[in-house]
Amino acid sequence: MVSPIAVKVPEREDDRKEYAEYFWGIPHCLRAIDGKHCIIDCPQNSGSAFNNYKGSFSIVLMAVADASYMFTYVDVGDYGRQCDSAVFNNSTFGKALNNDILNIPHSDFLPGTTANARYCFVGDEAFPLKENLQRPYPGKMLSEKRRIYNYRLSRARRVVENAFGILSARWRFLRGPIEAEPEKAGKHVLAAIALHNWLKKHDDSQKIFGRIYCPPGYTDYEDCHGILHRGIWRSEIGSTDALTGISQIGNNNYTKVAEALRSGMADYFVTPQGELPWQYEYIRRTSYESVS
Secondary structure, eight states, X not given: OOXXXXXXXXXXXXXXXXHTSOBTTBTTEEEEEEEXXXXXXXXXXXXXXXXXTTSSBEEEEEEEEOTTSOEEEEEEEEETTOOSHHHHHHSHHHHHHHTTOSOOOOEEEOTTSSOEEEOEEEOOTTSOOBTTEEOOOOSSSOOHXXXXXXXXXXXXXXXXXXXHHHHHHHSGGGXXXXXXXXXXXXXXXXXXXXXXXXXXXXXXXXXXXXXXXXXXXXXXXXXXXXXXXXXXXXXXXXXXOOEEEOSOSSOSOOOHHHHHHHHHHHHHTTSTTTOOXXXXXXXXXXXXXXXX
């Protein structure tokens, strides 16, 4: 089962450019993408189709979130055992991204420079590196510039991690095996996402201390020194979250153009035009690891 797009991304190129002007410190970043296993009860007569790499039964949820922790695209229902590149490539979003039919603006100048960069989505290390999809540099023995790139990318993709966190904290049936057949379970997940978006949009229209669904401090936030403070949702779900991460969605093969685009963005993050005031101190002070 493949879900429809819940909230469509802006259709006009100018609207996309305006949205992507500066997404959590990354110019030309459209939104953040992630994938999760939704644990379900063992379906009858399913064989190993829904048995994932962790030995439990699941359906796969692929989602894109914006800077307001709202889901703008969801695709749910692929078999749990497909935890490799098939998950991404079989999704409607993956097919559209691979075939370049999302009407993404092609490229533009980075702020304050004459260097061009593609408009793109951001994901974690499970995703493939593409011209329109950025992922972190692999490994631990990285140069300072590459560590800064990974830090900046992690800040941007944190929005989708927090969107999933709010969803799981507020809709408790997602914390344990969903007691439904796969197709119905997928509909339950889609309903929760639709309600999440509606409630989050309503919350955002209220004054900050009048917000109930996602009050201040509920999501991760940074102080003026760039120190990350974990959101309240993390303590609420504890270790009971049944939305588990996807191990590997794409292979490690990528084009020279995709690598050049990543390298160009890494270069930009250490220029006066692209750096954050605290990034050097933060990277040198910590053995940086992603919040998730």
